[in-house]
Each structure stands twice: as C-alpha cells, then as structure tokens.
Amino acid sequence: MPELRQSIAQHYHDRTKYDPQTLASKSHSIDWAKQPVPFKDYKIGSDFDLKPYIHEKPEVFADNPDAQWWQRLSRLLFCSYGLTAKMPSMGSTVYLRSAPSAGGLYPAEVYVVSRGTPLLPPGLYNYQCRNHSLMHYWESDVWQALQSACLWHPTLENTQLAIVITAVFYRSQWRYEDRAYRRIFLDSGHLLGNIELAGAITDYRPHLIGGFVDDAVNELLYIDSQQEGAVAVLPLADLLDVKQNLPLGRTALPSSTEIDYPQIPDGELLRYFHTSTKILPGTTGKLNLPEVKQEKSLEDKYNFPFCQKISTATTPIDWGNKLDELEVNILKRRSTRAYSGSNLTFDELKALLNFTYQPKSYIDQGLDPQPDYFDLNLIETFIAVSGVKGLDAGCYYYAPLAQELRQIRFKNFQRELHYLCLGQELGRDAAAVLFHTADLKNAVVQYGDRVYRYLHMDAGHLGQRLNLAAIRLNLGVSGIGGFFDDHVNEVLGIPADEAVVYITTLGRPR
Template sequence: MPELKVSIAQHYHERTKYDPQTLASKSHQLDWEKQPVPFKEYKIGTSFNLKPYFKAEVSDPEGKWWQRLSRLLFCSYGLTAKIPTMAGSPLYLRAAPSAGGLYPAEVYLVSRGTGPLPAGLYNYQTQTHSLVHFWDNHVWSALQAACFWHPTLENSHLAIITTAIFYRSAWRYQDRAYRRIYLDTGHLLGNIELASALSDYRPHLIGGFHDEALNQLLYLDPDQEGAITVLALADLLDIQQNLPAARTALPSGTQTSYPTIPDGALLNYFHACTEISADTTGPQGWKFTSDEDREQDKYNFPFCTKVSTVTPSLVWGHNLEGLESTILRRRSTRAYTGSELTLEELKALLDFTYQPQHYIDQGLDGHPDYFDLNLIETFIAVSGVEGLEEGCYYYAPKIQELRQVRFKNFRQELHFLCLGQNLGRDAGAVVFHTADLKNAIAQYGDRVYRYLHMDAGHLGQRLNLAAIHLGLGVSGIGGFFDDQVNEVLGIPADEAVIYITTLGRPN
C-alpha cells in the first residue's frame, strides 16, 4: 500500500528541521544590501504622539486614558535601546525579544470610536512612539465579522491586531523563519498580557479569524505579510467591559495533498494552507473550554525522582513597578558563567511562568489567555542547579512537580544540540517546550502550528521576565538539532521540539 502523506504542517516541520549532516549545505550567505528595515512607514495619515503621556503627571480623565494606552503600547513593543553597529544603521531593541533582532511583527490598533481615539485603523510606530491613523472609517463591525463575531468584541472599544512581515525574518532564517515569527509573536503576546495589567486592560486573545478578510481590513499585501492575532482590549475601569473568558482558537483544515514545494517557497505556501474562511465549530462556537482535564500523570514513572516546585511567589512591588522596570530592561543574555542556579530560583521561575493564579493579589491576571496549553509539554535539562540532581526532568504544572526522566549531565550534548552555542553548555538549566504534533493537528488542523509556537513563545517570555527580575541570565533559542534533542534527552520521538530557553548566571 502507498504510504499516506503527512499533513502540510508535519511536512513543513520535517522540512525545516536542522540536522548536523545537512546544516552546512543549507546555510546561505546573507545579502546585506537586502537586509529588511524592521519598521513600517505610512506616508499618509494623522499622527498621535504618545510620548508626552508616558511619564507625565496627568489628572484629567482623558489624559489618564491616553497615559494608559501609551504605557500599554510602550511596554508591549516600544523601543528600549539603540545600539551602534558597524554597518552604520543602529540596532533598535524593543520591549519584546525577536530572533536576530529582525522584529517581523507589526502592531495595529482598531478603535470603535467611542472613546478619545477616533474610529478607524492605526499602526503603532515604534520609532516615534506614536499612532498613525491611516484609515478613519468605522470598521468595528468589519472586524467583528472577520473574527466570526467573537463575543469579546461585542462590548470592547479597542482591539490590537498583530501582523507579520515574513521577509524580515526569512531574509536570515529562510523557510524556518515561520517558526521564529510565531515564537516572536508569542513573546509579544506575553508582553501585551502583562503590560495590560499595568494599564488596567484585559486582552482577550483571538486566533481564529477569516484571514483574507482581516488582511483586507488592514490593507495588507497577502504575498508579503499577514494578520496573526487579534486581541480585544477590555477596559477594566468600565464595568460593562468586565468580560467572561471565551475560546481563543479555531481549527483549520488538514491538507495532505500538496505539490512538490521548492526551498524558499515553503513558508508562504504553508501559511496559506493554515488560513481559514469560516467558523466550523458548530454549536460549540466560542464557548470557553477549561484546561482542568489536563493529564497530570504523564511521565509519572514509579522509579523517578519527584521534586515539588511549590514556592513563595515572586514579588513585583507596589503597583507592579518591578514588573514594568523588568520589561523595559530585559535583554537576552549572551554568555553564562557556568555557575549553578539554586533550586529556589528554578522554582520561582516555574511559579511565575506556569502558575499565574498565584499573582492575582498583585494585580495580575490569574487566567491569561493562551490557545491550548494542554498541547504543550515542558522538559528541563538540569546541568547545574544546587539541590537538584543532574538529568532531564518533566514538569507537571497542575501538580507543580518535577519528575526526573533521565539521569545524566548533558552540558556537552546541550552545546551540540544548540548548534554549538555556549549558552547551551554553560546554562544551569535548559527548558524545552514540546508538543505531540500529530495529536495537535488532529484537534486543530494545520493552523495549530501557529498556536503551538505562540503559546511556547508566551511561556518563554514569562520565563524571560522572571529570570531578569531575579538577576539571572536568560536567552531563547529557536535554532537547534530537532531530532537529536529527543534522542539525547530521552524525550519521546512524537514530541516535536518547539522552543528552547536557556537559564544561567550571566557572565
């Protein structure tokens, strides 16, 4: 019998794996003359300057409204550093990390027109910390229709839409860039979630929408860019916008019939395959589904060492001042000393990342939106954590427990798996986010590839901020030898590796 073709998502994942035997042959010389500019320019439109509101003392209601919006956008994606380069053009760093500093994401704001911001479409201009109003019609009903009348858009007055300009990342990472684009978007979603708490908003995540309609709404070039997420911004100071949680993800089709796709064309072809044009969920619709049924006993072997991760929560200070300062000073660590972390530090990192309900009393959302965390598994390779035996551990978030699944020091192997980066070798712990791709596709179709990477990036951003707050080093890694990770760490072969986060003492 002929072998059944795998879905396009599985095909894409296999095609974009790094392998030590073929990586060198697939590498390419960067054309620096074609390096993309990580900023989108609108030549026509009215500009709203947000800078005066960011630090100023304001007392009038409208001024406070603008200050909250300014703070939300700056802490989500604002420019936080300007670094000179040999090429002449400076490198601008933003509040959210991006692979290679390429920043493929763009942030748009849609206003219903019922508040201080006139109705229409806005692009967030990070270079000037301003909004450019490039379309002034009432478009809210069109947004609702494109999102299949998601209930959180019924009473909210603002929405953020994140998009991606594919070439910004593909210039360097080629077809594999699609993975990094969604990890970067996940970082951004993590920042939007936390920055909203600083600004008295609650973002409601929407990943299921009519792609073509949303692209047309924003006047995007579908060959170069695409809408990625929508977030309805509920104003927590308005009781009418105290909205219940709703479903965030919709399934797409699963495509198993596709042509031979040449290298360089795979990213765009795959993205088109993940698009949807209708809500096919039937009576279930946008009804919220809980993750309480998550399996708690996975990898619960009778012989394995089990370590509780229950710990006092991180303290973010009065009015979350510590969180805001951490967001704005976050940087990816370039080198570690190789010194050990403490078990209490690792517990604190896991607590902030996976136990948001512990932070309600500090003003954070206890149940932030993800797409489906039931699909994400977490493994931790421990090389240097004081009080914890070396080896690979599975993290059970519901029961808050580490379960050792392999006994070994992996420092040299981690150096190899992370493409020879010293970050893997010198880290005290390396976190691996994985997913059973076949099972995930069975639930959500090929579009689940988007959801998996955004959820992993969202978790990774919480790890980033917790580590920086504790004075630790942290760096995400999107380039690794995929299959070899599973082999070395003893992770089941059906668990696709989505993201790696290294943690250690900064050098």
C-alpha cells in the first residue's frame, strides 16, 4: 500500500529545513534597496494621542476616571508593542519594540476594534507605535461582523474592545524567504505573551481566539490578504467591570488538511501555505463555541526509563508591588548579543522554568493562573545544559506537571550547539539552550494544517515569558529561529517524531 502523502504543513516544514549540505546553495543576497518599512501609514483618519497617559504615574489621574481609562489602554498597547529604543544601523535608525522580532523586522500589526465606548467611538483603529497613538481609520460599527467572523465566540458577547494581530508577510520574507512563516508566528507569539502580561498590569483579560474565518477578518480590517493576514483575535475583558469577568473560551479550531497540492516553486511556498491554513466560510458553520480550555494531560509525555529525575520546584520570581517590576522589565527587555560563557546557577534555571510553565505560582501577585494558549499539550521542552552549577552537563526533558528535569543524554554539547545554531556564538557560549518541539504529524491530525500557526505562536508565547524572567534575573536571553532542524534531534537524543519549533539560549551577558 502506498504511503499517504504528507499534509501541506508537513511539506512546508520539511521544505524549509536548514541542512548543512543545501544551506549554502539556497542562500540569497539581501536586496537592501527593497528593505520593507516595519510600520503602516494611514493618510486619512482621526488620531487619538496616547502619549500623555504613558508619562504619568497612575496616581496622577486618581480623580479622573476618563483619564484612568485612557491610561490603562495606553499602557496596555505600549507594553505590548510600543517603541522602547532607537539604534543607528547602516546610516538609518532602527526602532526597537517591547516584543522581540527576528532580524528586527516586526511583521506584526496591531489593530483595535471598538464596539463603541463612551471614550472610544465604534470602528477600526491601527496602533501607530511610532507616535504611540490610535488611528481611527473606519468609523462604522463593525462589532457584529467581528462576531460573525469569529463564529460567535462567547467572549465577544460581553466585551467592548478587541485586539487583532495581523502579519505583513513581506517584512520577514524579504530576508528569510519561505522560512519566514515560522518566524512570523514566533514573533506573533512573543506579542501574545506581552499582551497577556500587559493585560494583568492594566486590569484587562485578553481572551485568545485562533479559530476565525480568515477572509472575513481580513475584509473587516480592509487589508490586502495577498500582503497581510489576520493571525489572532483577542477580545479584551475589562476586569474592573464585573460583567466582563468571563469564563474561558475555546482558543483553537481546526482547518482542513491539504494533501492534494501542486508543485510549489520556491518563493511562493509561504503564501500558498498560509492560504491552505485558512478557515473558510461555511467549513465550520455558526458555532456556539463551548466554554472549554485545553487541559494539560494527566501525565507528562516522556518518562524515560532509568533517567535521573531532578525537581525544579522553587520560589516564584517577585514582580514587585502591583507588578511594577514586570512592566519595567517588559520595557527594558533586549535580546542578548553575546554571552560571557560563565555558568548559571540551578536556582536561576529553576526560576526561569517556574515563571514560564507554572503560572499558578503567580496568582498571589495578580497574574492570570490560566493564561490562554492554543494547546500546550502539543509543545514539549528539552534543555541542553552546558554550564549550570549544580546540574550535570547533558540534555534533559522538562516535565512541567511533575516539575522535574529528566536527563536523556550525558555530554557537554557546546561544540555541537555552535554547529546546530548555524555557527552562532550564542549557541556555543550559552549556559543552557532550551528547545520547544512538537509532534507535527499528530498535531495535524488534531487541528489540520492550521496547527502550524498555533504551535509557533504558543512556542513564541512561552519564549517571551522566558525572555522576561531572564531579564528580571539580570541574565542574558536570545531566541534563535535558524538551526539545522534534523541534526538537533540526532545530536541531542530528542525523539525523531519531535519537530524543533523554537530555540532559546540562556546565559550571562558579556
């Protein structure tokens, strides 16, 4: 019997793998004359300036409820995707944002949809991060159209505002070609992580929706779906309004699984794949989505026989009074450019894992104990340890339910990590390198080809929590989206079924 053909998600993943035998032949020279601008401009619309509210402490507006409302929205957007630094680069200026992005290309755009509040008229807004304002570019009521596009998700019934994240494909594709699709959704996941945490700071609860009719949301926003596409919708529940303290809703819906695809030329694979992962009108129908949350399975996936098991239970990171330190760390976060090669302590590694994977430990500090992901059952974590005091060098599986590390290989992998990360010194000099993986074949069975979006956004979301925990502990951290895919599994002993989705390096900054 002939073997079943791969789905388009599996085909895309295999087509965009880096391999040492083919990477040099596939490399392309970057056309700097065609470098995309990472901002959108709207020539027509009304501008709502948010800057006055970001420079003042909340106490200044204690007697002004309207100003308090504006400040909360201003801080939410600024912490999520605001401009936090300027750097000179090749004769021009690069603007850095609160969320990291591969190559500083920032493919995401942030829109706000208002149902119509006393202070924010109904319609569509684009967040203009260059001047920290909202551009009101469409002034009609579109909330019911958003509900329809999101298949009548229950969280949209009682909320008044929603964030929509889109991706402008060429911003990343200009540099990373077809593999850019991976980076686009990792970057979107970083942004989701910021929105979740910024929501806790500003008394909003973002409810994540990944299952929506793509073309309907794109048309709602008046964007060109050949150039830009919606990737996530987040109704914002105002926690200061008792009616908006809502139950959790379903975050992910399946798409179709495509196996009957043509030969796709290089350069066209990204857009073909994105189109294949859409939810089309009528394929799911009008649903009253159940109020469900994917629960982590009763056991961690891998329990290797005879492996050493080491507890990672620890004291939570302190984020300060009213999460003040969390806000500071979101805004000062930077990706580390070089590590010193010095060791981390095991306590530091435990604290990083605790904040990333144990949100219930932070309920007393005002953080959400069950933040929204698409499906963390699909994501696994492996850690290559090279320099952690109190922990033998080797590769470990992290079991979040048991809160323990399970060693699967005994070896210092520094030389191999340098090679696997395409010769980047970050891989060689890091004290620990964390790998997010997924069984892609099984994931496609559950959610169709759209799962590729969910996997990368969830990995990026986890990666952003790692970023912020590392910055709080004065450690270095940097994500890596370019690596020799198959060689990672072979060298580290990660099961072959696990596709590597994301790498995060950790160490002491030089």
